[in-house]
Amino acid sequence: xxxxxxxxxxxxxxxxxxxxxxxxxxxxxxxxxxxxxxxxxxxxxxxxxxxxxxxxxxxxxxxxxxxxxxxxxxxxxxxxxxxxxxxxxxxxxxxxxxxxxxxxxxxxxxxxxxxxxxxxxxxxxxxxxxxxxxxxxxxxxxxxxxxxxxxxxxxxxxxxxxxxxxxxxxxxxxxxxxxxxxxxxxxxxxxxxxxxxxxxxxxxxxxxxxxxxxxxxxxxxxxxxxxxxxxxxxxxxxxxxxxxxxxxxxxxxxxxxxxx
Amino acid sequence: xxxxxxxxxxxxxxxxxxxxxxxxxxxxxxxxxxxxxxxxxxxxxxxxxxxxxxxxxxxxxxxxxxxxxxxxxxxxxxxxxxxxxxxxxxxxxxxxxxxxxxxxxxxxxxxxxxxxxxxxxxxxxxxxxxxxxxxxxxxxxxxxxxxxxxxxxxxxxxxxxxxxxxxxxxxxxxxxxxxxxxxxxxxxxxxxxxxxxxxxxxxxxxxxxxxxxxxxxxxxxxxxxxxxxxxxxxx
Numbered sequence: 001x002x003x004x005x006x007x008x009x010x011x012x013x014x015x016x017x018x019x020x021x022x023x024x025x026x027x028x029x030x031x032x033x034x035x036x037x038x039x040x041x042x043x044x045x046x047x048x049x050x051x052x053x054x055x056x057x058x059x060x061x062x063x064x065x066x067x068x069x070x071x072x073x074x075x076x077x078x079x080x081x082x083x084x085x086x087x088x089x090x091x092x093x094x095x096x097x098x099x100x101x102x103x104x105x106x107x108x109x110x111x112x113x114x115x116x117x118x119x120x121x122x123x124x125x126x127x128x129x130x131x132x133x134x135x136x137x138x139x140x141x142x143x144x145x146x147x148x149x150x151x152x153x154x155x156x157x158x159x160x161x162x163x164x165x166x167x168x169x170x171x172x173x174x175x176x177x178x179x180x181x182x183x184x185x186x187x188x189x190x191x192x193x194x195x196x197x198x199x200x201x202x203x204x205x206x207x208x209x210x211x212x213x214x215x216x217x218x219x220x221x222x223x224x225x226x227x228x229x230x231x232x233x234x235x236x237x238x239x240x241x242x243x244x245x246x247x248x249x250x251x252x253x254x255x256x257x258x259x260x
Numbered sequence: 261x262x263x264x265x266x267x268x269x270x271x272x273x274x275x276x277x278x279x280x281x282x283x284x285x286x287x288x289x290x291x292x293x294x295x296x297x298x299x300x301x302x303x304x305x306x307x308x309x310x311x312x313x314x315x316x317x318x319x320x321x322x323x324x325x326x327x328x329x330x331x332x333x334x335x336x337x338x339x340x341x342x343x344x345x346x347x348x349x350x351x352x353x354x355x356x357x358x359x360x361x362x363x364x365x366x367x368x369x370x371x372x373x374x375x376x377x378x379x380x381x382x383x384x385x386x387x388x389x390x391x392x393x394x395x396x397x398x399x400x401x402x403x404x405x406x407x408x409x410x411x412x413x414x415x416x417x418x419x420x421x422x423x424x425x426x427x428x429x430x431x432x433x434x435x436x437x438x439x440x441x442x443x444x445x446x447x448x449x450x451x452x453x454x455x456x457x458x459x460x461x462x463x464x465x466x467x468x469x470x471x472x473x474x475x476x477x478x479x480x481x482x483x484x485x486x487x488x489x490x491x492x493x494x495x
Contacts, residue, residue: 032350190371197370219370223349237349239325246327248282255283 006068008033008174008206014053014063016046022230023049026063029225029232033173034204038221038238040211040253046230047210048178054208055095055176056085070173090120094167098179100159104151104166110137111147114166121170136165140195157188161195168199175200177209181216193219214257218242226250267336268298269438269469270322275331275345277317278495290495291317295331297488301437304460304470304483309490315473318490319440321345322471323362324352335359335438357385363431364442367423369416375426376401376411382430393433400429403455421447432459439463441472445479457482 007030016023024046031037039047052058054065056077065077070092080088089095097103104113114133115123123129134144140161151159160180167175180196181189197220200207211217217224217238224241226234226249234247245251273296279289291314299305307315320326321344322333328345335342337359342351356362370378376397383393401411404425415423428444441460445453453476460470460483474480480487 035350194371194373222353236327237324237352240327240349243320244279244326246280251282 006074007031008035008068009054010066010074011054012064012066014050014065015061016049016053016058017061022046024053024227025230027232028063029235031174031206031208033206035223036200036205036207036209036221037223037225038209038211038217039225039227040214040217041227042212042253045227047212047227049230050227051176051178051208051210055093056089057095067174087121090117091170092172092174094170094172094175096160096163096167096175096177096180098182100151100156100163103163104159106152107150109148109150110142110154110162113151113162114169117166117170132169133165136169137162139168139199140165141191155188156184157192160184160192164192164196164199168203168205171203173206175205175207177207179211180209181211181213189216196220214242214254226253267341269301269336270299270471271332271334271336272297272318272322273332273334275318275321275333275493276329276495277314277321277326278329292490292493293495295490295493299438299469299471301469302464302467303485304464304472306480306484306487307471307473307490308487313490313494315490316442319362319442319471319473323356323360323440337437359436360438360440361431361434361436362440362442363428363444365424365427365444365446367415367427367430369414369423371416372414374412375406375415375418378415378426379429379433383433383435386434386436388433388435396433397429400433400459401426403459404429404452405455421449421452424448425452428456428459432463435463435466435468437468439468439470439472441470441474443473443475445474445476453479 009031011027011029014027015025027050039050041047053060066074067077068074095103111130111133114136115129118129118132134147137144137147142158142161151162154162181192184192193216209220221238224236224238225232226241228249234241234250241250242254245254275295276293277291279291281287281289295318307318309315317326321328324344331345333344335344335355337355342355344352379397379400380393383396388396406422406425410418410422415426445456457479463470
């Protein structure tokens, strides 16, 4: 039970100032294995800043993030060596950007994009890498015939699915997602959401998803954090926060969603 | 403490709830106060009272999607007694997986998943293997008279009544010790209402504790062992 009771990731008092402007203020959270946490809020609420701090893309002004490494030890991310950071980013973590161009190499073939992560962790056999890449393209519903095409020739939805394959091929335990469905057509969004939902469930992934879309949060997440002006103003079980919002701002957010 | 044979499946004690509507100038909407009752394993308790009395809110507090302002909601689970009123999100998620089932009249559609797979997934969630799950799902969809040509389609475009029956099938495919039913028979025809009444009776016979809201007098008469009048606890 011990590993089930220790969080996979723990943040304490995370704070980020951009000069005199507040990015995020005093955020603490625990994330457990297999748990999906959604961070919601409007633009400028600090949710993307928080994601950057949690995922080591940015250093906090104050506060700490601890992560349970594969050997079971809780480590302060700030204390990791450069090599340890690299290994974490390449294997145990995934990061799905809203803009797939940030997460993919647009001129490299789809198979190459997926294979790259495997090569970074020491895979050398070309046949095995190609086989694994083909397998993952199928799992994200990309036709195997497109394996040698670069993502610059793909549609928005396909690029996003390729980005997901690239991140999941190393079997990470934690995936960060920044507005994964932002900028996609609604029908493409639904397909992607359904895919992400299935993969997260099948692989038992923990995930932190930043989104402004409450429907995305409801479909994908177990827990929800609502941010406003850099602070977490409400947190709880996702359906509890959405069905019985307590804070004035959360009530406003929930009541502002158009019903169809 | 592990639940003993004398522990009720569900023990609601002095539960209170008031909604505060911040967008309406902080208007207070009291729902219940001092709500106390128990549900034993193997019995079906029906919440009574007029529409707006807070029946559905009480069910949602027990399931954990509404918060409880005061009191205790003690649920007997295999891991011991959990008080939903003060449990952490993780404890509530675990409790829903192992112990608490909830069926409303509304299906939350997931894009692209077929009706049959939705029901199978519900059975698998409670630990059934694929064969058992798929047998159970097929049998339930048959009994609830969902035309077989719909089984392999995602229910987004189905009629309200068809979606409702899929939801009921999901609720009964997952066999949990406690079943919360929020008007599952609303707008069903008489034949399907009877099926739901049979399903409730079967779950009771298997030892499940059932707490439900049924507006239909016929169904209520058939399934209810006791009626708890929620207006006794009006706030």
